[in-house]
Amino acid sequence: xxxxxxxxxxxxxVAMAAAAAGLALAMAARRWRRRRPVREVLFFPSPPSCTExxxxxxxxxxAPAQPCPCPLPRRDCSLSRLLRLLLSAxxxxxxxxxxxxxxxxxxxxxxxxxxxxxxxxxxDAEYMGLRGSQIGLLRLAxxxxxxxxxxxYMHHKxxxxxRSMVITGSLNWTTQAIQTNRExxxxxxxxxxxxxxxxxxxxxxEEYNPTNYRFLSQGQ
Amino acid sequence: xxxxxxxxxxxxxVAMAAAAAGLALAMAARRWRRRRPVREVLFFPSPPSCTExxxxxxxxxxAPAQPCPCPLPRRDCSLSRLLRLLLSAxxxxxxxxxxxxxxxxxxxxxxxxxxxxxxxxxxDAEYMGLRGSQIGLLRLAxxxxxxxxxxxYMHHKxxxxxRSMVITGSLNWTTQAIQTNRExxxxxxxxxxxxxxxxxxxxxxEEYNPTNYRFLSQGQ
Numbered sequence: 045x046x047x048x049x050x051x052x053x054x055x056x057x058v059a060m061a062a063a064a065a066g067l068a069l070a071m072a073a074r075r076w077r078r079r080r081p082v083r084e085v086l087f088f089p090s091p092p093s094c095t096e097x098x099x100x101x102x103x104x105x106x107a108p109a110q111p112c113p114c115p116l117p118r119r120d121c122s123l124s125r126l127l128r129l130l131l132s133a134x135x136x137x138x139x140x141x142x143x144x145x146x147x148x149x150x151x152x153x154x155x156x157x158x159x160x161x162x163x164x165x166x167x168d169a170e171y172m173g174l175r176g177s178q179i180g181l182l183r184l185a186x187x188x189x190x191x192x193x194x195x196x197y198m199h200h201k202x203x204x205x206x207r208s209m210v211i212t213g214s215l216n217w218t219t220q221a222i223q224t225n226r227e228x229x230x231x232x233x234x235x236x237x238x239x240x241x242x243x244x245x246x247x248x249x250e251e252y253n254p255t256n257y258r259f260l261s262q263g264q
Numbered sequence: 265x266x267x268x269x270x271x272x273x274x275x276x277x278v279a280m281a282a283a284a285a286g287l288a289l290a291m292a293a294r295r296w297r298r299r300r301p302v303r304e305v306l307f308f309p310s311p312p313s314c315t316e317x318x319x320x321x322x323x324x325x326x327a328p329a330q331p332c333p334c335p336l337p338r339r340d341c342s343l344s345r346l347l348r349l350l351l352s353a354x355x356x357x358x359x360x361x362x363x364x365x366x367x368x369x370x371x372x373x374x375x376x377x378x379x380x381x382x383x384x385x386x387x388d389a390e391y392m393g394l395r396g397s398q399i400g401l402l403r404l405a406x407x408x409x410x411x412x413x414x415x416x417y418m419h420h421k422x423x424x425x426x427r428s429m430v431i432t433g434s435l436n437w438t439t440q441a442i443q444t445n446r447e448x449x450x451x452x453x454x455x456x457x458x459x460x461x462x463x464x465x466x467x468x469x470e471e472y473n474p475t476n477y478r479f480l481s482q483g484q
Binding site: 228236240 | 360444
């Protein structure tokens with residue numbers, strides 16, 4: 045009977061040992077290279093800064109490469125970090141947001157949709173119609189938006205990127221909140237937390253599904 | 265020379281081995297018993313429920329033991345869980361809150377202050393004077409409260425328990441938000457996150473310190 049092994053074949057044994065060592069090294073290097081899960085907190089207000097280059101870069105190679113003529117500094121700030129985290133989405137972005145009027149964040153979400161990321165947005169019925177709201181532009185771009193119908197506010201302010209990262213806190217995505225309020229946004233890439241937020245998102249998404257709406261017919 | 269050891273003394277060797285094993289077992293048991301850090305998310309609305317017993321229990325042995333006559337169910341809910349997390353404070357409670365009008369949460373904070381927990385509250389100048397605000401009652405009880413003075417809102421909604429647990433999210437501590445809004449509160453007991461929130465709290469606490477206020481004198 046032939047037994048797999050290298051007994052009596054020293055050359056093969058050396059080669060196999062070297063291959064095993066190489067594999068172990070490659071695995072160790074892979075572990076080393078593996079990105080540490082994102083764990084951070086962004087604080088606001090974020091100083092006014094130009095995010096045009098960041099957004100143009102995200103729009104892809106076909107985007108105009110002219111430098112933005114505006115006088116705002118191009119610094120890293122909480123807004124640019126939030127944009128980068130959102131723009132890191134490759135497959136899905138689920139957003140649950142009370143107020144959404146920040147043009148840069150609106151553009152980032154539309155860019156992701158254009159890039160093929162599955163974007164879903166839940167928002168508050170009362171606030172989505174206010175002047176400056178981004179919700180109309182998102183819908184115009186073909187993004188699915190659902191909203192509450194009951195009393196009370198849909199007051200969440202969270203997003204889930206690629207079903208693996210939660211972005212949550214006190215921040216509504218409005219320019220006023222970003223530039224003038226004291227706000228915090230906690231970012232966590234942790235399956236335990238993500239599952240809880242995903243479950244809440246799916247619950248709300250289904251609850252606000254317009255095909256489930258019931259309308260009173262005449263005479264009722 | 266005497267060398268510590270049990271060579272030649274089998275009885276002692278057995279006793280020492282047993283003691284070592286016992287110690288190892290005790291340490292293992294301690295590790296086993298050690299509480300897992302809190303990692304949870306509370307979702308709202310929280311159904312109306314009676315929290316009188318929970319608060320009476322927290323008020324200590326001198327508190328009246330009569331059962332509450334109200335018809336509300338005594339169920340566990342997001343509000344009771346939030347109360348329990350806050351009431352677990354033994355040394356300090358730092359709160360940064362846009363709107364604070366929930367009477368149960370106000371009472372819990374006053375109980376902690378009465379119990380000797382160091383309570384500090386930061387809030388929004390515009391919202392702290394609204395009808396139903398708990399801020400006046402907290403100040404009346406002798407709790408230190410500071411507020412913003414600039415434009416923009418102090419829109420944070422977080423608390424830090426014993427400098428070791430962060431409670432943050434979209435929830436203002438108001439009855440309306442608790443009972444009718446869609447809200448989330450993330451709880452994390454993790455030194456990395458806690459440090460970031462503590463630093464922000466201390467920054468704001470110092471910035472809103474009334475001894476740093478500058479007033480314009482006449483003629484200026």
